C-alpha cells in the first residue's frame with residue numbers, strides 16, 4: 001500500500017513539475033500552485049498547522065488538474081514534520097462578469113461581488129461542487145480511467161492521512177465536496193441555510209462508489225446513509241449536524257477561528273496514539289478499495305461510458321446551465 005501510494009505520488013510530482021504548476025514559494029509559510037493555496041500558521045520550530053484553500057473557479061470542482069495539485073500539496077505537508085494538522089477550506093471565489101469589491105472597502109463587504117449596476121451582490125459560498133462533471137462527460141474510456149484513478153488517490157490519501165484533518169465548510173458541499181469533508185477527522189460548517197452538504201449522486205442518475213458509501217456509513221450510520229444515498233439528500237447545516245454529516249455548525253464569520261481552536265484540542269493528544277487509533281478505525285474500509293483499485297477503475301469507466309449515464313449527465317449539465325434563465 002505504502003509503495004503504491006509512493007509510486008503514484010512520484011508520478012503526480014513529475015506531472016506537476018513538468019507542467020510548471022508551482023507559482024510561488026514563500027519560505028515554509030505559504031506555497032501555492034494554481035488551484036490550491038497552502039498557508040501555515042504557528043511559530044517556526046513549533047508545531048504548525050496548515051490551511052489548504054481551494055481556488056478552482058468557478059465552483060471548486062475536482063478537475064483532474066485540481067486533484068493532481070491537491071495531492072502534491074498534501075504530500076508536501078505530510079513530509080513536513082513540523083505540520084501536524086491541516087484545515088481544508090475554500091478560498092473566496094469570484095465569478096464571471098462580476099468584479100471583486102475593492103480591498104479598501106469594509107471588511108464585511110470584501111467577499112461580496114458587484115453586479116453590472118455596481119450594486120453589492122452577496123454570492124453563495126462554495127466549498128466544492130464535487131467531481132468535475134466535464135471530466136465524466138463526453139470523454140473516452142482512457143480519460144475516465146485516468147480521472148477515476150486520481151479520484152481514488154485523493155480519497156485514499158485523505159482518508160488514511162496521518163495528519164489531523166479538519167474541514168471548515170464555508171459553502172455548498174455536494175457529492176465530491178462532501179467526500180472531501182467526510183474524509184476529515186472533524187467538520188465545522190458555516191450556519192448559512194443556502195449551504196448544503198451530502199451525497200446527491202442519485203439525483204444525477206449516477207451512483208456513489210462503494211468506498212465513498214462506506215465512508216458515509218462510517219460517518220452517519222447505516223440507516224441514515226441508506227436513506228440519504230437513495231434520496232440524494234443535500235442537508236442544510238442544522239440537518240447536517242443532526243444526522244452527523246458535520247460535527248459543529250457555527251456562525252459564518254467564526255468558522256475559521258472555531259476550527260483553529262478545535263484543532264488545538266486535537267493536537268494536544270499524542271500523535272502516535274491518535275494516529276494508531278485512526279488507522280485502527282479506518283484501515284479495513286480503505287483496504288476494501290486498495291485490494292480492488294483496478295477493478296473499481298474499470299467498473300467506473302464502463303459505467304460512466306454507458307449511453308444512459310451520459311444522457312443523464314447531459315441533462316443534469318443542461319439543467320445547471322439553464323437554471324438561472
Ligand SMILES: CCCCC/C=C\C/C=C\CCC/C=C/C(=O)SCCNC(=O)CCNC(=O)[C@H](O)C(C)(C)COP(=O)(O)OP(=O)(O)OC[C@H]1O[C@@H](n2cnc3c(N)ncnc32)[C@H](O)[C@@H]1OP(=O)(O)O
Pocket residue numbers: 058059061124126128129130131132133134172174175176177200201204206207208209299300303304317320321
Ligand atoms: C451499479 C454499478 C455502480 C458502478 C459505480 C461505479 C462508479 C461510480 C460512478 C460514478 C460516481 C461518480 C461520483 C460523482 C460525484 C460527484 O461529485 S458528481 C458532481 C456533483 N455535484 C453537483 O451536483 C453540484 C452541481 N452544481 C451545483 O449545484 C451548483 O453549481 C453550485 C455548486 C451549488 C453553485 O451554484 P451557483 O453559485 O449558482 O453556480 P452555477 O450553478 O451557476 O455554476 C457555475 C458554473 O459551474 C458549473 N458547474 C457547477 N458544478 C459543476 C461540477 N460539479 N462540475 C463541472 N462544472 C460545474 C455550472 O455548470 C456553471 O457553468 P456555466 O457557467 O453555466 O458554464
